[in-house]
């Protein structure tokens with residue numbers, strides 16, 4: 001067809017107001033109007049001037065004022081992305097990086113991965129044209145391993161700094177150093193940065209509920225900038241008296257809003273998966289007793305163990321006439337906008353993870369939120385209209401809350417972070433300029449663990465090549481070491497599968513009503529040697545099943561077959577798909593490091609020996625009374641009821657998890673011979689032990 005003809009046919013086509021072209025342009029117009037109405041819009045010039053004049057800027061503004069979505073676009077327009085440079089924005093959570101990048105791409109009217117993209121562990125959508133890059137704080141830290149001066153970025157924005165994740169804290173210190181080094185180079189070309197010109201770095205620390213002073217002081221009197229006002233008001237309500245049962249109170253509030261308030265979706269903050277699933281069931285149960293026309297309430301869950309695709313379901317609009325009630329953990333607390341949310345219900349509590357370095361044990365406790373968290377929760381309403389926030393505690397209790405959450409660096413296992421710092425050439429960890437120093441004993445314990453794992457030399461330097469290899473893999477040091485050892489034991493293929501399977505949660509799917517049926521249909525996977533080998537056989541069986549149907553070329557068909565297989569076997573198909581993606585990625589990582597991925601076939605003895613050699617710090621021995629003693633810490637623990645070894649109780653096991661919930665539990669186990677420990681980890685276990 002001649003070009004002229006095509007042109008005229010397009011021109012002659014009658015414009016249908018509902019055509020994709022028309023609806024796209026009206027959407028664009030709506031977005032442009034929305035952007036103009038944000039409080040930050042009128043501050044564009046002043047903000048850019050402040051960034052130009054100051055190398056470090058602390059920005060504080062109300063939730064929803066437009067900091068995260070707009071500031072990067074302002075910087076782009078002001079020329080901060082010239083000559084291929086990027087603006088990097090970190091988020092504490094992957095769901096935030098993902099959804100905000102999507103929104104900003106929409107606002108810029110570009111495809112995700114072009115001008116705007118996101119990078120999170122195991123999922124990178126960026127391309128060489130990406131200029132505004134949203135990512136997790138952990139991802140940026142990893143990037144520093146390959147490009148120490150982060151030379152591709154002209155500006156780095158640390159968003160939601162008040163959350164004080166361990167990665168944010170390390171970045172705050174690291175970027176201080178990078179900024180100093182880059183300004184010393186002052187526009188020169190540095191070797192090791194692919195010949196890129198290294199310009200001074202601008203650093204922006206941002207939050208809605210940030211004690212700016214702490215950050216200003218840390219950066220030697222940095223300037224702070226306040227963005228005043230919010231787009232829509234949120235009315236705050238408290239209970240008159242303390243509630244004895246917040247789950248019950250949350251349930252009543254949901255139904256009260258549903259029956260008394262105008263239309264708009266509800267977001268409820270609870271503490272964890274189990275609680276959320278139980279409230280989901282209770283909502284459904286209660287709905288059955290309502291008249292037909294009052295039943296239009298749609299409960300949806302979002303928590304971190306839920307695969308990404310399922311998490312994304314809460315962002316879709318509710319069917320016409322329905323009200324969404326999103327049941328969330330603190331995963332939905334900061335940064336994100338869930339369209340349609342008008343009402344927030346804050347239980348006032350959160351599940352906090354604390355690591356005890358001396359016991360090598362994690363504890364999960366339900367604790368009151370901080371003021372900053374309560375403010376963030378309210379801030380999830382009022383983003384596309386006026387909102388209301390219901391806190392299930394009296395106002396006087398709000399004032400008693402801690403201002404902010406205890407920094408994660410003070411309550412987590414430091415071995416991964418320390419390994420990364422060592423790989424970045426920072427040797428003096430005790431003297432490192434942390435904004436809040438972790439305890440000396442936690443640092444010493446993590447250094448000792450890294451030494452035992454062979455990542456550090458006797459004088460605490462990064463061991464070559466083991467330590468370097470471990471730092472390059474996007475895994476906890478203990479898993480990286482397992483891969484290195486498996487290479488020597490000729491079972492790398494199997495270890496890659498196990499590490500991938502341990503990286504996802506809830507491999508099995510246990511619907512409450514069909515628990516027995518689920519167990520029976522999964523029996524053929526179960527290995528008497530434990531959970532690791534059971535997971536291995538799930539993975540392998542699916543692989544074989546798909547291999548036999550290799551003729552089905554299309555990806556959609558393969559996925560359909562896979563879903564069917566998972567359903568029959570009561571396996572969580574999304575978790576398994578995720579595990580297969582992770583497997584591919586880490587296999588790529590180890591191949592790049594020059595490893596040859598070999599398999600031990602059915603020699604499970606060799607494989608179990610490799611597990612013992614890798615995870616010797618996580619061994620537990622049965623006691624006379626049937627409980628276990630974790631050999632490293634001496635803690636008395638129990639096998640978790642969901643483990644396949646729960647009934648058989650072997651003499652000695654390797655565990656993956658040690659967690660205090662209602663009791664101290666170990667889970668994800670493999671049976672081993674206790675004598676292997678002295679044989680395979682003689683530097684740690686003596687024969688008589």
Ligand SMILES: Nc1ncnc2c1ncn2[C@@H]1O[C@H](COP(=O)(O)OP(=O)(O)OP(=O)(O)O)[C@@H](O)[C@H]1O
Pocket residue numbers: 038061062063064065066067068069070099100103207208231334335336337339379382383384
């Ligand atoms: N995914 C989205 N869908 C629809 N609207 C959105 C989306 N993301 C952001 N918005 C709109 O843009 C506004 C500004 O969002 P932005 O995340 O930039 O605010 P913020 O100041 O960074 O807030 P916070 O401190 O809560 O992260 C929101 O209030 C909302 O109206």
